[in-house]
Amino acid sequence: MEGGHTGSLFQLTAFLIVFGGTLGATLVQTPLKTFLHCMRRCKWVFLPPKIEPGETLKKIVDWSKIARKDGLLGLQAIAEQETENFTKKGLLLLTDGGEPEDIRKIMELEIDNNATHEIAAAKVYEAMGGYSPTIGIIGAVMGLIHVMNNLADPAALGPGIAVAFVATIYGVGLANFFFLPISNNLKGLVNAQIQHQEMLVDGMVSIAEGENPRALESKLEGYLI
Numbered sequence: 001m002e003g004g005h006t007g008s009l010f011q012l013t014a015f016l017i018v019f020g021g022t023l024g025a026t027l028v029q030t031p032l033k034t035f036l037h038c039m040r041r042c043k044w045v046f047l048p049p050k051i052e053p054g055e056t057l058k059k060i061v062d063w064s065k066i067a068r069k070d071g072l073l074g075l076q077a078i079a080e081q082e083t084e085n086f087t088k089k090g091l092l093l094l095t096d097g098g099e100p101e102d103i104r105k106i107m108e109l110e111i112d113n114n115a116t117h118e119i120a121a122a123k124v125y126e127a128m129g130g131y132s133p134t135i136g137i138i139g140a141v142m143g144l145i146h147v148m149n150n151l152a153d154p155a156a157l158g159p160g161i162a163v164a165f166v167a168t169i170y171g172v173g174l175a176n177f178f179f180l181p182i183s184n185n186l187k188g189l190v191n192a193q194i195q196h197q198e199m200l201v202d203g204m205v206s207i208a209e210g211e212n213p214r215a216l217e218s219k220l221e222g223y224l225i
Helices: 012-029 032-045 053-070 072-081 085-095 100-149 154-208 213-224
Strands: none
Touching: 012 032, 012 100, 012 154, 032 100, 032 154, 053 072, 053 154, 053 213, 072 085, 085 100, 085 154, 100 154, 154 213
């Protein structure tokens, strides 16, 4: 609007300094397995996992009705057809006649381990958001050093100053437009997944205890708020 050109924001040198430095610093502090996992989880920003508490509530109530009518072994066929690993594991524990408290302990351990694994991926992006602005400043200082070394050459002043300022923009921009938003997005998805899994655990434990389907539905409706 003021007559500037977006082309001036594209500086390969500044990008290599900021992105390369951020990536390098992150790899130093992050195990390779965790880093690769966080790269795979980036797709959740655009294709988040499907979580439908309402549909899950209906399924749990249906399981409760089947268990009251046919016994816990009536859920065996459902468990074998289930494709989601967490749900399948819980149903198999139910059909094996596990004690309610044992089922809860096993499934809550599964939730905790999964949450730790997923939060670690989100923290990688959070770390990148912390490193990026600082490395942008390093890029700016490097650009200014280049400028100072070439004061006798007016033609080199412009590119050097451009690298200095663009590196700062890249550092702050990558942190606030990409890395930190991605981290917060993943944390929100993980929290939603945890709540969904806790609802499943409460439902399965209630079924193991022989709770009335209507009472079970009323209790689990609190997860839909």
